[in-house]
Structures are given as structure tokens and as C-alpha cells.
Amino acid sequence: MNKKAIIYARTACKGQDDSSIGIQQQIQACLALAKKSGLTVVNTVSHEGVSGLNGSKKRLSNLLTLCKKKKAKALIVYDIERLSRNCNDYIRFSFLLGMKGIDLLTVLSGEEWVKELWTKYYKTALSRVIKRGIAEAKKRKSLTV
Numbered sequence: 098m099n100k101k102a103i104i105y106a107r108t109a110c111k112g113q114d115d116s117s118i119g120i121q122q123q124i125q126a127c128l129a130l131a132k133k134s135g136l137t138v139v140n141t142v143s144h145e146g147v148s149g150l151n152g153s154k155k156r157l158s159n160l161l162t163l164c165k166k167k168k169a170k171a172l173i174v175y176d177i178e179r180l181s182r183n184c185n186d187y188i189r190f191s192f193l194l195g196m197k198g199i200d201l202l203t204v205l206s207g208e209e210w211v212k213e214l215w216t217k218y219y220k221t222a223l224s225r226v227i228k229r230g231i232a233e234a235k236k237r238k239s240l241t242v
Contacts, residue, residue: 099134099135099136099137100137100169100170100171101135101136101137101139101167101168101169101170101171101186102131102137102138102139102169102170102171102172102173102202102222103137103138103139103140103141103160103163103167103169103171103172103173104124104127104128104133104140104141104142104172104173104174104181105141105142105143105160105165105172105173105174105179106120106123106124106127106137106141106142106143106144106174106175107120107123107143107144107145107147107149107179107180108120108123108144108145108146108147109146109147109149110145110146110150111145111146114157114172118175120143120145122175123143123175123179123191124141124143125173125203126175126204127173127204128201129204130173130204131171132218133217133235134171136171136173137168138173139169140163140167140169142160142163144156148182149178149179149180149181149182149183151180151237153180153181153183153186153187154186156181157180157181157186157189157190160172160180160190161190161193161194161197161199164194164197164199165197168196169199170199171199171200171201172194172199172200172201172202172203173202173203173204174201174202174203174204175203175204175205176203176204176205177201177203
């Protein structure tokens with residue numbers, strides 16, 4: 098008997114344009130991974146227009162409850178950021194999944210999302226440096242914005 102799986106897809110914007118991965122594209126990619134992994138998808142959950150930064154604890158708690166209710170042994174997402182963009186929430190959730198014997202599968206390989214995560218970190222760090230430089234220049238009155 099195949100292991101049961103649940104698919105979760107999320108976008109931050111409603112009606113995501115063709116330049117990014119929308120709900121249907123995420124679901125199709127997750128279905129392909131389920132088939133490749135010999136899993137039977139028993140439920141698909143999607144949230145469109147929902148930020149990955151806010152309210153993820155409740156969403157993740159509901160997903161965990163659904164996995165237990167459906168006796169799912171795997172949760173499939175396109176990439177880990179679909180679950181949450183809050184690192185602490187993600188770590189806590191993945192720990193709870195493991196404690197319940199539920200595998201977390203992602204369409205994007207670890208290497209791809211590590212590159213994406215590093216790029217986002219770099220952009221954030223660079224933004225801080227630029228903002229600090231602007232603030233210091235304003236203090237010295239050598240920059241007018």
C-alpha cells in the first residue's frame with residue numbers, strides 16, 4: 098500500500114502572473130513528485146494571496162492536524178518557503194513533522210533553495226548597509242534625498 102501524502106501550495110499574491118510559480122504550477126509539480134515517490138495524494142491545501150511572513154503558526158498547525166487526521170506520512174511542497182518565510186516557524190514545524198513520522202518533501206532540491214535563501218540574505222544585508230550609509234550621510238549633511 099502506498100504512503101499517503103498531502104500537498105501544500107501558497108502564493109503571496111492573488112492571481113500570480115506567469116513570471117512566477119502560481120498555485121496550479123506548484124500543485125502539478127508536487128503531484129509529479131508524489132507519483133515519482135510512489136505516494137498517494139489524499140488532500141491538497143492551497144492558500145492564494147497569503148503572506149509567508151505573517152500568520153504561519155496557525156497555518157502550519159492546521160497542516161499538522163490535517164496530516165494526522167488523514168494519516169499522511171508525507172507533506173509535499175514546491176519549496177520550503179511555501180510553508181513559511183519565518184525561519185523559526187519553519188524549523189519548529191519541520192521538527193514537529195519529524196516527531197510525528199511525517200516526511201517533508203520539496204520539489205526544489207536543497208541546493209536550489211539554499212542558493213535562493215543565500216541570495217535573499219545577501220539582498221537584505223546589502224540593503225541594511227546602504228540604508229546605514231544613507232543615514233550616516235544625512236547626519237553629516239553630505240547627502241540630500
